[in-house]
Amino acid sequence: MAGLMKNHRLLLVTALSAAVAFATACSKSDATSTPAPSTTPTTSCTVTLGSVTTSVGAAASTGTLPVTAASTCSWTAASSATFLTISSGATGTGNGSVAYSIAANTGAARSASITVNGSSVVFTQAAQATVAPTGCTVTLSKTSAKANSGGGTVTVDVTGASTCQWTTTSNASFLTVTGDTTGPGTATITATANNGGSRSGTVTIGGQTVTITQDPGIFSSFQLFDPAQTSGATNVCQFRSLTGAQTTCTLRSTSFTQGAFAIANYRWVIQYTYATVITTTQDGSFSSLAFSDTCGKANGGATDDGALQPLDVQLVVTDTAGNTATANAGRGDQIPLFVQLFNCGK
Secondary structure (H helix, E strand, O other): OHHHHHHHHHHHHHHHHHHHHHHHHHHHHHHOOOOOOOOOOOOOOOEEEOOOOOEEOOOOEEEEEEEEEOOOOEEEEEEOOOOEEEEEOOEEEOOEEEEEEEOOOOOOOEEEEEEEOOEEEEEEEOOOOOOOOOOOOOEEOOOEEEEOOOOEEEEEEEEOOOOOEOOEEEOOOOEEEEEOOEOOEEEEEEEOOOOOOOEEEEEEEOOEEEEEEEOOOEEOOEEEEOOOOOOOEEOEEEEOOOOOOOEEEEEEEOOEEOOOOOEEEEEEEEEEEEOEEEEEEEEEOOOEEEEEEOOOOOOOOOEOOOEEEEOEEEEEEEEOOOOEEEEEOOOOOOOOOEEEEEOOOO
């Protein structure tokens, strides 16, 4: 009987040990049955596009677009139009370049872009350059002219059939030309001011050449003097007196030319407001202009401290060859000028 009880206890202990071992195994299996989620780090890839000529003529052309990027950065280049093709370098990693070709333009002006990883360069191509077709002749009113050396325009009348097409092209950096494109019309040639010696350039209108010449430069400028206040040039003329006497101020030309043609005429126009609008004009060979006014003019806005009013001055100079130049107070290199209105005795 004692042996039977001993065997029973041994079987019970063995069964409990097996159950604990099974539970432990199940617990470990459950803890490792679902793996932890994994993440893949992401980085941005930025490229920088180099400088290229983006405004091109109608003729076919090629170029290379530099690409700057990190050594691990992969990039792809794409064109927005069929006339702008990528000939090499459509993909790359790190620094590189994209070679491209632009087809000849046979129509109106157009534009397209190359985009690399979101960065774009836009190319603009000029319209097809055309001249009068075979059997279509245009006639120009002049094939040579002289432009004002101070800068100016020359107009050329173009005569042709209504179906006759023509274009304008400048062949000189100081000349621009615009005009109609079909049939009778007018071309306008604009020359910039000449800052040196004599020069010439050409433009093409309807396939024909027009030559434009310019004499040496002519320049207009002036200074204001108020002898009662200072011996040098000033920007303010004071109408000021203890006795009520008039104040006289003087404008003096500092204009000059760079050629053999001397200045022959000075046209002055001045204007300011003092009770009324006062305008003075002088046209002739005098390089200076004197003007006078009094202090304390009734209803003129004069004060004890002196009220400032703008002094508008224009000087047009003309040389012996007919070239002109213009200067205005407060424009370009000319400083703004004023008159100052004082009560008398102040």
